[in-house]
Amino acid sequence: MINETTYINSPSTGHFDNVRALTPKKVNEKIDARTRASVEKTLADGPSAVQQRLSELDKEWHIDRVLMLNFGVLVFAQLLAARKNKKWLWGPIIQTPFLAMHAIVGWCPPSLWFRPLGFRTRQEIETEREQLLLGLNRSSFPIRGLH
Secondary structure (H helix, E strand, O other): OHHHHHHOOOOOHHHHHHHHHHHHHHHHHHHHHHHHHHHHHHHHHHHHHHHHHHHHHHHHOHHHHHHHHHHHHHHHHHHHHHOOOOOHHHHHHHHHHHHHHHHHHHHOHHHHHHHHHOOOOOHHHHHHHEEEEEEHHOOOOOOOOOO
8 A cells, every 4th residue: 555654665676765754744645646546447447557657767767857857948949049148147157056955855945846746756656566466466457568
């Protein structure tokens, strides 16, 4: 069963999930409900649906990846704009410490904007994968490509 402790102290990685811990409870609950519904539907649809969902999980963008793209695009655009107007340099000056904060603490304020959009942490994605595989094993469905 997926719950708060499952994510914060992930059994698969043994790491504390700062993004999840610092996300408002209501947002985490919404993400959890979506994940539970996905697991239940996928398991009910059978082994081929599980294979397809596992493939989708391999391609899902986790919040760290989204944040890095966000920082890169915004800073690049602001540096280009600063060629015309030096006031644009304030953007990178403000955003760069957020990037450092994310690297050191594992969380930064822009996470608060992306989490409500449904972007999950690596641990949340991995937990869904584990739940699918556990459910599949309980059902004794063979799945190609997994040992």
